Amino acid sequence: MTHSELPKDPAAFALWRQAQDIRARSTLAGIYYLIAWLLVWLISGEPREQLALGLAGCAYFGGLLLLRLAHRLPTQNNRQILQLWLDRQWTLILLGALGWGLALGWTLYNEDFAGSRVIAMMATIAFSTASVYHLAMRRYLSLLLLPLLYLPGLLALALDWQAQRGHFIALLAYLSYLVFALGRNREIYRSHLELELKLLEQQQSLEQLSRTDSLTQLGNRYQFNSLFPVMVANAHRQNEPLSLVLLDIDFFKRINDEHGHACGDACLSAFAERMRQVFRRESDALLRLGGEEFGVLMPNTPLEQAKLLAESFRQELARQGFKVQGNSLPLTASLGVGCFAPELDNSAEAFFKRVDAALYLAKDAGRNRLALA
Numbered sequence: 001m002t003h004s005e006l007p008k009d010p011a012a013f014a015l016w017r018q019a020q021d022i023r024a025r026s027t028l029a030g031i032y033y034l035i036a037w038l039l040v041w042l043i044s045g046e047p048r049e050q051l052a053l054g055l056a057g058c059a060y061f062g063g064l065l066l067l068r069l070a071h072r073l074p075t076q077n078n079r080q081i082l083q084l085w086l087d088r089q090w091t092l093i094l095l096g097a098l099g100w101g102l103a104l105g106w107t108l109y110n111e112d113f114a115g116s117r118v119i120a121m122m123a124t125i126a127f128s129t130a131s132v133y134h135l136a137m138r139r140y141l142s143l144l145l146l147p148l149l150y151l152p153g154l155l156a157l158a159l160d161w162q163a164q165r166g167h168f169i170a171l172l173a174y175l176s177y178l179v180f181a182l183g184r185n186r187e188i189y190r191s192h193l194e195l196e197l198k199l200l201e202q203q204q205s206l207e208q209l210s211r212t213d214s215l216t217q218l219g220n221r222y223q224f225n226s227l228f229p230v231m232v233a234n235a236h237r238q239n240e241p242l243s244l245v246l247l248d249i250d251f252f253k254r255i256n257d258e259h260g261h262a263c264g265d266a267c268l269s270a271f272a273e274r275m276r277q278v279f280r281r282e283s284d285a286l287l288r289l290g291g292e293e294f295g296v297l298m299p300n301t302p303l304e305q306a307k308l309l310a311e312s313f314r315q316e317l318a319r320q321g322f323k324v325q326g327n328s329l330p331l332t333a334s335l336g337v338g339c340f341a342p343e344l345d346n347s348a349e350a351f352f353k354r355v356d357a358a359l360y361l362a363k364d365a366g367r368n369r370l371a372l373a
């Protein structure tokens with residue numbers, strides 16, 4: 001997955017990160033539950049006498065393993081889908097822990113399993129330690145894993161207090177250590193996640209900055225270069241009109257020369273502000289392509305509509321000019337307007353060239369006018 005495909009919303013990112021981690025960290029447990037149960041059953045005194053129980057355990061742990069393998073990560077990263085996936089994965093994890101807890105309880109309770117008790121206890125210690133270090137991301141669910149794994153076994157040991165109290169106390173002491181370690185690991189996981197979220201936020205704002213013209217706050221040439229071919233391809237595929245308006249301020253050099261560069265800058269900002277007021281559709285992309293040249297990409301807009309808006313912009317500008325730093329500056333612009341036509345434009349570049357040629361026609365014809373491509 002590339003950086004641009006990561007969920008942008010922090011809550012969705014946190015769920016996505018959790019899903020990735022849980023998937024990577026919990027699949028092996030399914031295999032080891034099955035192996036541990038096979039060992040406990042086969043090494044018990046009389047595995048054949050425990051055939052039904054042994055096979056039932058294999059079916060339970062084998063079934064859970066298959067469900068875990070089949071439970072693939074979602075391809076979409078929206079919050080609801082990720083949350084649903086996580087809920088299901090946690091259900092499988094808790095069912096595994098519950099099954100193993102009952103297996104331990106039964107092994108410690110039933111004399112027929114006396115020969116495999118050490119294996120069952122060691123496996124429980126291994127499973128619970130792994131869960132505390134690998135699945136510490138959720139406060140309550142991670143904690144719930146521990147009683148599921150230990151309580152049935154502790155109960156069985158308590159019932160045989162005289163003979164088993166040593167094991168009981170040892171398991172209880174280890175359980176208390178796990179609860180403490182779980183709290184600490186959860187904090188570590190949380191601080192890693194916070195750090196990752198901060199990095200993501202910084203990356204996003206850097207990316208935003210790199211696509212924004214700092215003077216006018218419009219999209220810059222880099223933004224245009226990445227947006228334009230995608231919009232042309234979409235318009236072509238969906239057979240929808242895409243219009244492009246190119247705007248170039250007339251004799252801008254004179255403003256710089258006569259009123260200074262700062263006044264020129266103020267004009268450019270005011271020009272961008274005027275564009276925002278006229279081309280107001282959410283889907284319109286307003287861009288500064290360089291110097292005193294601007295562009296508007298208008299998806300889902302036929303040529304006639306784009307021409308009307310562009311012409312009203314031109315007329316308003318010619319009528320009002322700008323008031324900049326106390327000076328009233330007459331200002332006009334020349335515009336080229338075109339709509340993508342697959343039969344005329346065999347590429348996005350060809351479409352741009354066609355509209356750019358119209359802009360130069362407007363300039364050559366005397367400026368302060370609009371030419372259609």
Ligand SMILES: Nc1nc2c(ncn2[C@@H]2O[C@H](COP(=O)(O)OP(=O)(O)OP(=O)(O)O)[C@@H](O)[C@H]2O)c(=O)[nH]1
Pocket residue numbers: 215248249250251252253254256260261262263264265268290291292363367
């Ligand atoms: N103040 C300011 N001036 C800029 C900026 N970028 C480009 N310019 C100036 O814009 C002027 C553009 O000049 P020309 O390309 O000759 O165009 P023009 O004077 O507008 O003439 P026509 O486009 O032919 O009508 C140059 O003087 C550039 O220095 C900027 O960010 N700020």
